[in-house]
Amino acid sequence: MAELQKAEITGTPALNGTYISEMDMWPFETQEFNRIYPFYDNLRAGKFTTTKCKKCGHVTYPPQVICPKCWAEELEWVELPQRAKVVTLTETQAGAPIGFEPPLIMAWLTFGEKSPLKHLLGRIIHCKEGELKEGDEVKFVTFSVPAHPIEVKKDTKICDRVFYAFEPVK
Amino acid sequence: MAQKKNAVIVGGGTSKFGVRQAHILDMIQEAARACANDIPGLKPADIDGLIVATTMAGRHSSALNTAPLVVHRLGLKPTSLCIRLDTLCAGSNSAVIVAKGMIESGIAEVILITGAEKVYMPQRWETNYTQLAVNDHDWDSAMGLGVPPPFFAMIAKMHMKRYGTTKEQMAHVSVTNYAYGDGHVNGHFAGRTLTMEQALEARLIADPFGLYDCCPLSDGASAIIVASEERAKAMSDKPLVYLRGTGQHATHSMSAGWPGDTLAEWPHLKKAGEVAFKNAKLTPKDMDVIQTHDCFTISEIIELEELGFCNKGEGGAFAASGAIGINGVIPTNTDGGLLVYGHPFGASGARQAIEICKQLQGRAIHQVKNAAFGLTHNLSGTCAQHTVVVYGKEPVK
Ligand SMILES: [Zn+2]
Numbered sequence: 226m227a228e229l230q231k232a233e234i235t236g237t238p239a240l241n242g243t244y245i246s247e248m249d250m251w252p253f254e255t256q257e258f259n260r261i262y263p264f265y266d267n268l269r270a271g272k273f274t275t276t277k278c279k280k281c282g283h284v285t286y287p288p289q290v291i292c293p294k295c296w297a298e299e300l301e302w303v304e305l306p307q308r309a310k311v312v313t314l315t316e317t318q319a320g321a322p323i324g325f326e327p328p329l330i331m332a333w334l335t336f337g338e339k340s341p342l343k344h345l346l347g348r349i350i351h352c353k354e355g356e357l358k359e360g361d362e363v364k365f366v367t368f369s370v371p372a373h374p375i376e377v378k379k380d381t382k383i384c385d386r387v388f389y390a391f392e393p394v395k
Numbered sequence: 396m397a398q399k400k401n402a403v404i405v406g407g408g409t410s411k412f413g414v415r416q417a418h419i420l421d422m423i424q425e426a427a428r429a430c431a432n433d434i435p436g437l438k439p440a441d442i443d444g445l446i447v448a449t450t451m452a453g454r455h456s457s458a459l460n461t462a463p464l465v466v467h468r469l470g471l472k473p474t475s476l477c478i479r480l481d482t483l484c485a486g487s488n489s490a491v492i493v494a495k496g497m498i499e500s501g502i503a504e505v506i507l508i509t510g511a512e513k514v515y516m517p518q519r520w521e522t523n524y525t526q527l528a529v530n531d532h533d534w535d536s537a538m539g540l541g542v543p544p545p546f547f548a549m550i551a552k553m554h555m556k557r558y559g560t561t562k563e564q565m566a567h568v569s570v571t572n573y574a575y576g577d578g579h580v581n582g583h584f585a586g587r588t589l590t591m592e593q594a595l596e597a598r599l600i601a602d603p604f605g606l607y608d609c610c611p612l613s614d615g616a617s618a619i620i621v622a623s624e625e626r627a628k629a630m631s632d633k634p635l636v637y638l639r640g641t642g643q644h645a646t647h648s649m650s651a652g653w654p655g656d657t658l659a660e661w662p663h664l665k666k667a668g669e670v671a672f673k674n675a676k677l678t679p680k681d682m683d684v685i686q687t688h689d690c691f692t693i694s695e696i697i698e699l700e701e702l703g704f705c706n707k708g709e710g711g712a713f714a715a716s717g718a719i720g721i722n723g724v725i726p727t728n729t730d731g732g733l734l735v736y737g738h739p740f741g742a743s744g745a746r747q748a749i750e751i752c753k754q755l756q757g758r759a760i761h762q763v764k765n766a767a768f769g770l771t772h773n774l775s776g777t778c779a780q781h782t783v784v785v786y787g788k789e790p791v792k
Binding site for chain 1: 534536544658
């Protein structure tokens with residue numbers, strides 16, 4: 226009876242404790258599911274990278290499998306600037322998507338004239354509400370995010386994951 | 396070669412928009428019934444093409460291949476076209492572009508376009524969470540970009556900084572749209588009124604937006620009939636409203652590809668508008684009434700600029716001058732728009748088309764005198780794509 230009540234509350238007993246990738250808030254980062262997996266390997270090494278076209282020289286973000294400018298397949302990994310300036314920002318207290326702790330601070334960042342990456346929407350962490358100002362400098366920072374399982378024949382492999390954000394330069 | 400046919404919008408209707416106690420397929424049936432009420436000569440057997448515009452049906456209603464479900468529930472037997480289409484907030488407006496081409500080419504004769512969303516789930520968190528999947532999930536969404544207010548709040552801050560736009564000017568948009576919403580009983584906020592004081596004193600949602608600067612997310616469905624001129628005449632004696640020109644422009648999916656100098660410039664909308672006006676052989680000056688994507692008050696202000704109804708940067712002052720009112724230079728969102736009628740993503744474009752159809756047929760609730768030319772516009776995603784359709788009482792010659 227107790228079991229039945231629990232099932233009624235959780236809704237889909239068959240899925241209890243199951244990883245549902247369709248509801249995952251983070252990317253598939255592993256080689257099994259992504260051809261741009263070096264981006265995530267580079268994140269683990271503290272590097273912010275993307276792909277550059279060997280044919281036309283175009284640097285794109287996010288990294289790709291073909292160059293969006295000339296459709297060449299010959300691409301190489303290059304590093305991007307890790308410092309950016311806050312153009313404008315927004316702080317969310319209520320209504321942040323589940324998984325993002327309020328205050329959720331997002332900023333419109335610019336990377337300077339010389340950077341191939343001109344602007345980006347970046348999450349700002351390690352920062353209190355009201356602390357960040359327009360014109361402030363922020364820097365790239367990485368952190369781990371929850372791992373997920375994948376089936377490899379009869380075994381389960383656990384894929385560790387990482388992601389990036391920005392933090393104020395103090 | 397056979398001569399190109401003319402495509403017209405015959406009429407349409409919506410379900411009640413709001414937080415609904417209904418399944419997405421229930422609401423589509425309500426919208427189809429409302430559409431038939433609007434076009435007494437319409438028989439389901441006349442419909443040879445179906446386009447279903449929805450974004451969330453797959454995730455929220457477990458209805459990935461939605462069109463056959465609609466075929467079954469509406470008793471249709473389409474022979475020319477039966478598809479689901481998704482461009483998020485521009486779904487049914489995109490469907491108008493497809494329908495126009497299908498009818499002008501003679502492939503289809505009578506197309507039903509229905510747009511619908513079931514947004515609200517048994518637990519409210521799931522709606523916000525689903526929003527992570529409508530942006531560029533692995534990149535912007537992983538930064539926390541889900542529901543739109545934070546992104547558009549940054550757009551508003553930038554527009555205020557660069558062009559001096561004020562909260563009062565933005566409030567003029569919401570107050571005007573609430574006045575237009577009066578009488579539209581199916582609107583999400585039907586029966587509500589708004590004063591300048593209420594707009595300016597409302598609780599903060601995302602600085603600088605108060606509650607009334609933001610449109611609601613809505614459950615709801617809309618349905619319209621797009622047909623050849625000949626078939627339209629056979630099913631309705633109302634004035635013909637022609638689909639004159641369309642434009643759709645997308646430039647990116649995530650923030651790194653934003654095409655403007657800053658967030659306050661939307662060159663991709665400017666381009667979509669130029670293409671639509673060129674195809675329609677008209678200019679912004681020819682327009683009598685327009686429906687633009689007022690997901691936020693600032694959106695309507697920037698759309699007035701980029702679509703060419705005022706100079707860049709002057710949208711705030713233009714709106715506040717009364718230009719968007721019923722006796723203004725360009726009455727805008729005359730059924731209350733997204734701000735008041737509500738916003739079930741895939742349903743909004745067709746809802747706008749219904750209002751332009753009624754305006755040009757001279758039977759709108761807030762009728763613009765002698766309206767002959769009109770326009771609908773949707774943006775989709777985090778302002779990644781723009782869709783524009785131009786209508787007229789005469790076809791392009
Ligand atoms: Zn290239």
